[in-house]
Amino acid sequence: MDSEAIIGLFKLRFKSYILDVIKKNEKRIIITVNPDAIIDIADYLYKSAGFRFIIATAIHSRKGFEIHYHFSKDSFGLILNIHVVLDKENPQIESLSNMFNASNWIEREMHELFGINFMNHPNQEKLISEGNWAEGVYPMRKEFK
Amino acid sequence: MGFKNYCFKKSLWVFHFGGASCNNCDIEILDCLTPRHDLERFGILLVGSIRHADVLLVNGSINIHDKERLIEIYNQAPKPILVVAIGACGCTGGLFTESYTFAGPVDKIIPVNAYIPGCPPKPEAIIAGIVKLVKNS
């Protein structure tokens, strides 16, 4: 099994949810998916395909709020970015933290910095903002003209 | 000799407050205690409570969360106390002045008696700075 095969399996299984695939090389692949599928995708990657969750990156762009979930298949040195684009006005997505603990803190941080709501997060409390900035302020959001 | 000088003629007890720092300065301060520099042979001791200290070392760019703590620590300190700002972040805020959490630098929050710049300042520089400060006060 190599990274080509793993991606092939993934594409077959989630065909209807995949919006775009960008393959930089054997070890760096970005797949844009429908946000509704995130729980099933993360479940498959973590439980069946043996990927490790590295971290998630939120981006505020003209398209809206984007998140890259970075998964690593250590035996191949492969980093798979699962990319979603969320709504501009009301960005929200299901939390992965009921499945594993690795995403618990980063989802809280993305909530504080960008204002993205992670639905059903076990404890969406403050992580770093206490005493540093006020409620309702999202320091990483940008102004777009 | 004045009362202040009398106090400082005996061994100096130093309290360290680390703000939002990368800890390079903290490690270099701790390094002053290790065998190569060995500040303790001069009787300079790092203490665990501000109430016993003669000198307050502050490093790190102070963020909003730390600002009140720093003021509280300064108020609890027995006067006279000498305040030393260590490192580029302590002296001027360093690279972090434009950050959305920046609330310093140290001399905007509490009065500072000496500045030891560097990123981080070498233990020799820290020792030289403290000795110079004590001689001049």
Next chain:
Amino acid sequence: MSKKTLIPIGPYHPLQEEPELFKLYCDGEIVKDIKWETGYNHRGIEKLSESKTYEQVFFLVERICGICSTSHPFAFANAVEEIADIEITDRTKYIRTIIAELERIHSHLLWVGLAGHFLGYNTVFMWAWKYREPVLDLFEMISGNRNSYAMFKVGGVRRDIEEAKIPLIRKILSDARKKIDLLTGAVMDDPVIHARTKGVGILTKQDIIDYGAVGPTARASGLAIDVRKDDPYAAYPLINWKVITAHEGDVFAKAQVRLLEMYESISMIEQCLDGLKKEKEGDISVKVKEIPEGIGNGRAEAPRGEVFHFVQSDGSNSPVRHKIRAPSYVNIATFRKSCIGQTIADATISLAAVDPCYCCTERMAVVYDMNSGEKIMNANELINESVRMTNELKKTIKLQK
């Protein structure tokens, strides 16, 4: 009088009375719950990065953490060079690897000293930090600074390691090897250290996978992940070395992994110095015209684990988005598994075993009684409790002899 509340040979860090990092809730002697508070160190670095040029960002990311000061520029360089498809020269690869491995040695020695301090072995603290000094001298000779070396740039390194410096580097490394032998012998064979660290703060392989933990914390529980082997970069595929693992997942296993990694690092540096001989002196950078639009995922193996940088570029001089993940971010969360159920005295060493970046342990833990909510121990007292347990064990083991 006041000296009695202090650990005489200089406390490891100033312990604040108020804001705590870890709040331990206890029922009697046993830790039942932990709350983690933070925000003290938040400096908004990701946002600052967006207003700096790529060259300036190297200086910024170096100062995320003083101890892993090279790993962040390393991962960032990997990310940016990935976006622009830049091929670095072999000499660059060797120099980058030498700096990274020297940093691993100094960081592990630092940790050994701190762990010794938490257990009450202050001489271990003094020895370990004394043996660190020659490594810091090497850094000063190579880069000009003991910490924050500013060696990296896009497409290369900023300073060369000239032929004339190499004999001294080899000499200091071989001295370091002898000193590390002494330290390893003293630490690994001591029955009291065995008693304090074996079976303490255990993390199983499943815990590691659940939290996504990395570095020696993961390798001590049998999970052989190491970015240098899994996703090779710089000179790691060009030299011979092995990934060090252990299986018990306790504090002793974590210490063992770190001590043995130091020997591997010394061997790696020596091989890189041999490699440098074959490369042309001065061939340390390639011309970089611009960073095109794109995305880069860069990672490096810091002393604490995998450092990950995500960089998004739009063709301009500054990153559009720069995400930084330090290894301690995922490793510290494992305290829920390793500390709950332990005694208070064991909690300190379990927390320290994960080797959180100093930035995080600076303000240590405070103990609350679960039933009354009363604060029963502050950070100073917590360390004293750990030391007291060591002293008791010393007496017991002496009596058994």
